[in-house]
Amino acid sequence: MMTPNVIERAMLIAFGAFLVAVPWLIPVLLNKFWVSLIAEIMIWSLFAASVNLLFGYVGLLSFGQALYFGFGMYGVAIGVATLGLSFWPAFGLGIVASVMIALVSGIFAVRLTWHYFAIITVVFSLIFYFFAVSVKPLTGGDDGINFSLPPTFSFGGVTGSFSDASFQYFFILATVSLCFFLMHRVIRSPLGKAFVAIRDNDVRAALIGLNVYQLRLIAFVMAGFLAGVSGALFAFFGRYASASYMYYHVSGEAVVWAIVGGAGTLFGPIVGTTFFIVIRELVSTHWEHHALIVGVMAILVVILAPKGLVGLWNDAFISWRARAKAASTNTTLQTEP
Amino acid sequence: MIGNYRGEWINVLIHGHMMDTLLLLALNGLIWGLIIALIALGLSIIFGLLDIINLAHGDFFMVGTVLAWFTLELTGNFWVAFLIVPLIGFFLGALIQRVVIQPIRNVAALTIVATFGLSLILQESVRISFGTTPRRILPPIQGTFPMFGINYEIYRLFAALIAIIALAGFFVFLHRTKLGTWMRAVRHDRETAIAMGVPAQRVYVMTFGIGFALAALGGVVAAPITTVEFRTGVDILPFCFMAVIIGGLGNLPGTAVAAVLLAFLEGIIQSFADPTVARISSLLLMSAVLLVRPQGLFKGLTK
Numbered sequence: 001m002m003t004p005n006v007i008e009r010a011m012l013i014a015f016g017a018f019l020v021a022v023p024w025l026i027p028v029l030l031n032k033f034w035v036s037l038i039a040e041i042m043i044w045s046l047f048a049a050s051v052n053l054l055f056g057y058v059g060l061l062s063f064g065q066a067l068y069f070g071f072g073m074y075g076v077a078i079g080v081a082t083l084g085l086s087f088w089p090a091f092g093l094g095i096v097a098s099v100m101i102a103l104v105s106g107i108f109a110v111r112l113t114w115h116y117f118a119i120i121t122v123v124f125s126l127i128f129y130f131f132a133v134s135v136k137p138l139t140g141g142d143d144g145i146n147f148s149l150p151p152t153f154s155f156g157g158v159t160g161s162f163s164d165a166s167f168q169y170f171f172i173l174a175t176v177s178l179c180f181f182l183m184h185r186v187i188r189s190p191l192g193k194a195f196v197a198i199r200d201n202d203v204r205a206a207l208i209g210l211n212v213y214q215l216r217l218i219a220f221v222m223a224g225f226l227a228g229v230s231g232a233l234f235a236f237f238g239r240y241a242s243a244s245y246m247y248y249h250v251s252g253e254a255v256v257w258a259i260v261g262g263a264g265t266l267f268g269p270i271v272g273t274t275f276f277i278v279i280r281e282l283v284s285t286h287w288e289h290h291a292l293i294v295g296v297m298a299i300l301v302v303i304l305a306p307k308g309l310v311g312l313w314n315d316a317f318i319s320w321r322a323r324a325k326a327a328s329t330n331t332t333l334q335t336e337p
Numbered sequence: 338m339i340g341n342y343r344g345e346w347i348n349v350l351i352h353g354h355m356m357d358t359l360l361l362l363a364l365n366g367l368i369w370g371l372i373i374a375l376i377a378l379g380l381s382i383i384f385g386l387l388d389i390i391n392l393a394h395g396d397f398f399m400v401g402t403v404l405a406w407f408t409l410e411l412t413g414n415f416w417v418a419f420l421i422v423p424l425i426g427f428f429l430g431a432l433i434q435r436v437v438i439q440p441i442r443n444v445a446a447l448t449i450v451a452t453f454g455l456s457l458i459l460q461e462s463v464r465i466s467f468g469t470t471p472r473r474i475l476p477p478i479q480g481t482f483p484m485f486g487i488n489y490e491i492y493r494l495f496a497a498l499i500a501i502i503a504l505a506g507f508f509v510f511l512h513r514t515k516l517g518t519w520m521r522a523v524r525h526d527r528e529t530a531i532a533m534g535v536p537a538q539r540v541y542v543m544t545f546g547i548g549f550a551l552a553a554l555g556g557v558v559a560a561p562i563t564t565v566e567f568r569t570g571v572d573i574l575p576f577c578f579m580a581v582i583i584g585g586l587g588n589l590p591g592t593a594v595a596a597v598l599l600a601f602l603e604g605i606i607q608s609f610a611d612p613t614v615a616r617i618s619s620l621l622l623m624s625a626v627l628l629v630r631p632q633g634l635f636k637g638l639t640k
Binding site: 120134248 | 392
């Protein structure tokens with residue numbers, strides 16, 4: 001008999017299988033463009049996941065994740081275009097840069113909570129946004145940096161290049177999956193439990209001996225890492241970096257994706273990001289004012305499904321599981337005598 | 338933001354002397370500060386009373402500038418906008434509170450998402466109705482006025498006057514009327530206020546309406562001295578938040594003073610450095626305030 005748990009696991013496997021099959025499946029079903037769109041959705045999902053890690057598990061609403069995204073992006077772009085680095089060093093530069101800036105700004109930011117935290121994270125990201133806009137020789141300002149031909153990369157005996165669409169897709173899939181897996185492990189670990197304890201009640205968490213400041217800082221740096229990886233991937237993906245991706249609107253979109261998808265759930269950011277980007281793509285081909293639909297959807301979901309789309313699914317699932325359980329106990333009771 | 342700063346800056350560099358530049362930019366900053374104070378007050382009462390980070394507030398301002406433009410187009414008279422636009426803003430704000438904010442009022446994170454959605458809706462509506470081309474409104478009062486050795490636009494002085502009157506009017510309203518007292522009561526202690534018979538629900542609707550109206554009025558006042566387009570709100574929002582934070586959350590006089598001080602300082606910095614440098618310095622100032630004095634600069638100075 002199909003039990004809810006089996007179904008959930010089967011769905012996860014089906015989802016994984018689907019993602020692996022995308023480069024062959026999607027060109028047949030839709031067209032090639034959707035393969036790169038799915039790759040883009042994965043990158044943005046990772047970005048939304050960085051908001052989710054902070055807000056959904058530690059209770060800190062960051063409105064400035066675009067800063068760490070931007071450092072990852074510029075690390076790669078400047079690494080390739082200006083410093084002439086090859087693939088891995090540039091990737092590493094992007095990630096190290098975003099982790100470093102997350103550490104430095106986190107030291108200040110996590111001293112504050114709630115409104116003040118949200119605002120200081122925006123302020124930090126705005127400072128660097130204006131900085132990036134003004135130092136044109138380095139960052140290209142709002143026009144951005146285009147860098148030609150992505151560097152070829154070889155791992156073991158295999159040589160791959162981002163100019164090969166399937167290779168690019170699988171590289172993004174592997175990187176994003178790895179990050180999500182790491183996040184999953186962290187959340188399931190004692191560290192993750194400590195995060196949730198702080199989210200639920202920071203005073204109580206401090207009283208049972210957790211170092212709230214330090215734990216928040218760890219979470220902040222981890223979120224910076226996730227945002228940095230997504231920014232670095234995005235730079236490789238678009239062969240482009242621009243200061244406009246560091247503006248607070250980009251951070252705001254990630255917050256919307258994470259909360260609409262379902263904050264505090266592993267898959268929430270993926271669902272939210274997919275939801276909005278697919279709407280954007282479907283509508284924008286017919287109507288240029290797709291942002292109107294996005295705005296209306298954000299408001300509707302927030303009012304009708306306060307726990308997000310995944311929360312809606314989970315609630316339905318839990319009640320279904322309860323019913324299934326009740327039904328099975330009923331049958332055992334009937335067959336017993 | 339405040340896009341016309343740079344244009345004027347260059348203009349003055351060519352035609353004027355350094356002292357005149359400084360004076361002009363300082364005056365411009367002062368007047369922008371008064372307008373920002375209006376907008377930031379709206380943001381601050383919504384923030385203080387409803388505990389909402391209103392990401393659509395900059396767009397309330399933008400809608401004000403656009404409505405001013407439409408009023409001028411339809412009636413041929415800009416002065417009508419000073420009356421009509423804040424009124425429209427008030428009803429829009431009240432409507433938004435009822436429909437969008439009320440169902441999720443108690444969950445702060447959701448209200449942030451909702452106001453973000455609202456911001457998108459307002460911007461796109463303006464793009465559909467008004468278009469994407471930035472437009473300019475000619476000041477309803479033309480001409481310049483000789484002042485401290487420079488010729489200063491009369492309309493800007495008038496804008497300052499309107500802003501000062503509106504600010505004064507708002508504080509009188511807050512302290513001398515029943516609704517104003519209710520608003521202060523609900524902000525101070527919601528439970529007690531409700532127990533004393535204050536209709537908190539109505540106060541919320543009114544507060545949001547007044548917040549929108551203040552921003553819209555700011556938009557009308559600013560329309561002839563800035564460009565009218567769907568994006569101005571995005572740029573002005575961080576500035577308003579700076580005023581609210583530096584002035585101290587919920588400290589309304591502090592917010593107004595901070596807005597004027599900030600814009601004035603940015604004006605002065607712009608007379609010898611790039612506008613971006615001015616913006617970065619006020620952001621750094623704000624970070625320092627947040628970290629050292631999160632209650633705002635003026636805590637203890639005002640009651």
